[in-house]
Amino acid sequence: MKTIVIAGGGYSGIHLLKGLKKEFKNMIGKEIQIILIDRNRYHFRKVLLFKEIIQPSDLEIPYEEYCGESTEFIQGEVLSVQKDENNLLILREGKHECVPYDYLIIALGSEIREVSAELGGISLRNIESAQMIRKQIFEKLNEQSGKRLLNISIVGAGITGIETAASIADWLSRETGFLHNIVLINSEDRLLPQLPETAANKVEKQLGKLGIRVEQGKRVERYANGQIEFKNHPAIPADICIWTNGMIPNPLIRKLEFKTDCKGSVIVNSFYQIEGEINIYALGDNALIRDRKTGEVAGMTCKEAIDQAGRLSKIMKQDLKGKQKLSHKHHFDFYCISLGSEKGIVWMKPLGLNFFITGRLGGKIRKLTWDLASIIRR
Known part of the structure; x- marks a missing residue:
């Protein structure tokens, strides 16, 4: 019996599990x-x-719901890969344990970039930090009940920063009656450089309707004494500072002794095999993946991880049967962004044309993509 081990249960990991179960169906367990x-x-x-930040949310789904009876889940921390012995060394319940494999897939994903405490403010990086931000908002609302104006700055204008700003603005307007001055601070010259300028401008316009001001091309030095301080611009007032500084490949990747790029992503070929390895693959946020025809590098998004997982499932089946393999293909251009509790914006580029869906339908599509990413059926 061949053993396939998936290290990591993020978006790429659970979709790879789903894909392998589909490809190997009757072979599993035999x-x-x-x-x-x-x-x-x-x-x-x-x-x-x-x-x-807005309200307690159920963000945790037990792995047993994905594995079922046909596959096994082990809760353990990856320590190293013993390539010569085909063993994955993990820490399980305080003890070292070797998990043998015939095929290993590294799907350890990414981590939210943490900002030094010396810079002030709060990094949105886990449930505890989100709850801390929520608590701080309520404290400021109570303190400023007479003033009825809340200044919030969000540093980092990627999709997470945009969705965080929009969600807070929508919530404050609907639920509290407080006026808000929400500033989204972008170090780039415009929003979302991975999208066409027309799409970025539409997003900024929608943010403006929510009362969110975007500050472009500004680098924050720190948050101190109720102010956001910039390197070459005047400071602005802020009662609360939230950092949303993007993602980095899981730092554990560097410790596994595979070849990585300068960002810490493991380098793979067009079949997702780690460079120099035959039976070890990597995908998702922790892998540097290029389309061999276009040279485009895969982004760190759920949609790309899902697409890679489906493709790798087929590749592994072809590997076992000795057939000619598929190769990685760049995901089609498609982005969804939520803009508050109900609305959103969708951009896609079929046949080279920019296509937009906005408003409530855009919001519904965004919610659907969230459910698809975590394989939730409603």
């Missing part, structure tokens, strides 16, 4: 054994973390 390993007992819906 010719194929699949094991999913993660340090947590649950899949964490990381892209929805900003919602925890």
Whole structure:
């Protein structure tokens, strides 16, 4: 029996598990054994973390719901890969344990970039930090009941920063009656450089309707004494400072002794095999993946991880059968962004044309993408 081990249960990990179960279906338990390993007992819906600021949200899904009876889940922390012995060394319940594999997939994902405490403010990086932001907002609302104006600055204008700003603005307007001055601070010259300028301008316009001002091309030095301080611009007032500084590949990747790029992503070929390895693959946020025809590098998004997982599932089946393999293909251009509790904006580029969906339909599509990412059926 061949053993396939998936190290990591983020978006790419759970979708790879789903894909392998589909590809190998009747072979599982007879010719194929699949094991999913993660340090947590649950899949964490990381892209929805900003919602925890507004209200407690159920962001944890037990891995047993994904594995079922046909595959095995092990809660353990990955320590190293013993390539010569085909063993994955993990820490399980305080003890070192070797998990043998025939095929290993590294799907350890990414971590939210943490900002030094010396810079002030709060980094939105886990449930505890989101709850801390929520508590701080309520404290400021109570303090300023006479003033009825709340200044909030969000540093980092990627999709998470945009969705965080929009969610807070929408909530304050609907639920508290407080006026708000929300500033989204972008170090780039415009929003979302990975999108066409027309799409970025539409997003900025929608943010303006929510009362959110975007400060472009400004680098924050620190938050101190109730002010956001910039390197070459005047300071602005802020009662609360939230950092949303993007993602970095899981730092554990560097410790596994695979070849990585300068950002810490493991380098793979067009079949997702780690450079120099035959039976070890990597995908998702922790991998540097290029389209061999266009040279485009895959982004760190759920939609790309899902697409890679489906493709790798087929590649692994072809590997076992000795057939000619598929190769990685760049995901089609498609982005969804929520803009408050009900609305959103969708951009896609079919046949080279910019296509937009906005308003409530855009919001419904965004919610659907969140559910698809965590394999939730409603």
